[in-house]
Amino acid sequence: MSIKINHELPLPEVLKAEYPVSDRIREIKQKRDEEIRDIFTGKKDKFIVLVGPCSADNEESVCEYTRRLKKVSDQVADRVLVIPRVYTNKPRTTGDGYKGMLHQPDPEKEPDLLAGIIAIRKMHIRVMEETGLSTADEMLYPENRSYLDDVLSYEAIGARSVENQQHRLTASGMDIPVGMKNPTSGDLSVMLNSVTAAQHPHRFIYRGNDVETSGNELAHTILRGGVDKYGKNIPNYHYEDLARLAEMYEKWNLKNPAVIVDVNHSNSSKQYKEQIRIVSEVLHSRNYNPELKRLVKGVMIESYLVEGRQDIAENLVYGQSITDPCIGWEDTQRLIYDIAEKC
Template structure:
């Protein structure tokens, strides 16, 4: 085999024992999980805003961002549920480029997966301890989530992973909301099949165990736009797209129909300023239809301290994305308050 085994990584239980959660963090996590669950179960009318950097590439910048978010949260918490994006591993279309803090705790140094799993666990704990906000991350590697499954309040399965069997089956054993993105093709049936699989019980191989899951009733849709055969972005956030998804949900026996609209990626063609306009249109569609008001639970926004993005090479600006471009803080603050007024 052309594979070199470098070293065996610690078991998740051992890492958790080395970096445990305090009673206060455990209590806060349980409270946040209840609040978020109630939105997806239709018991709460709060609007979810999953917001933060494309990738958590710098611990201090990320923590400063979430502290600012927590200050805003105090002003909008009666209307919104803010969930910071703390994305610690990144899918790469060609396999090249920065793969996230899991791989490289420092973007300037060589990959170190042992230091990476320690760094991302510590960072998620620091977020909760410092701000009281529990976060969202992407389930890029299903087996790796065991290092974080006690700290996350939301997980997303990306457009390139949503058709993967291991992702679907692992999602069926989670006790928090998991959002299934439509694939890059934009095919909604693939996404809905994934939701159906995640809401069902399964028996499968997981981390060397014969595992059985009970199904996750909080699995739901994330619309992120698609790309046609010519490479042109095709958005799916418009009123007609949301009504079509509502119709497709109605054709299936799925629990807690819900959608989060990702206003970046192929919905904005990565024109990050468009996220402001797209969010406004989603809120308008939601206010226009009682059915959509129930279906559309929130939006997902990419935002950081500084707007835009920058190359990873050379001297970098603190708080500016090294992956996809993001809204800056001034626009972020304004947008959150605008959402709170209209949601």
């Protein structure tokens, strides 16, 4: 056995006290949370656009991106609610590669999770201070969300985590929407079982405590495509997939039926430009069928300042992904305007 303790991490309340949020930020988050809740419960019919880098790898480029996003968001605010993807935890299929700012605040340096926890909290707060937009992140490590639970307005549970008991039970204690992705196999029943678990109350061990949750009625599904036993991508954003999910939701008898369509990953086969076409098809399906219009609450898009991706090396291109490829800013801006016209 070889486990070496590098740092004893601070308790969440200690870190929050050291890097607090202002009264203004609390007010921004509260108002945004209320509006997002109203969309998921059907009280408002705005369309949600979760958009941003595959991985938030650099504070300056992420903040520049979100400042640009704020200007576009203001112009479409009557139809679209924009939530910046500020994803600081990056799951890796094989365990190798860049795991996000939580692990490596500087992608060119060695991992440092103590510095990472501080860096990601400061970045989420800075985005809100500069833009007034509260953010989304992925819950890769359930115990770590306590460092960010006062700043996030949306969380996703990834395809490799969605069957994990701790993720499901932790989601049941959250007071913001949590999206459960279908697993890499594409099995929709696994995804809906996770939503069921998250919507119910539970008692379990969390951060060394015996805790009890009340259930999260805003837990919902995210379609991201799947992979068959031969490694071939199988998209699940088509009309028939959405209609099938609507039927399954009715049989499962869950609260606030909702789905976000992730237009990258196995839905696009990571052909990042395909995201533009897929969004258009999802909007067409939604507008064709009133039931799907109620069910499909939004899309998730991977986007950054510069399109494509790059390997980690000296002289990194500012604002280009170092993980999955993303569409660039010009395409992103046009796409959000197009969504506002069609949704």
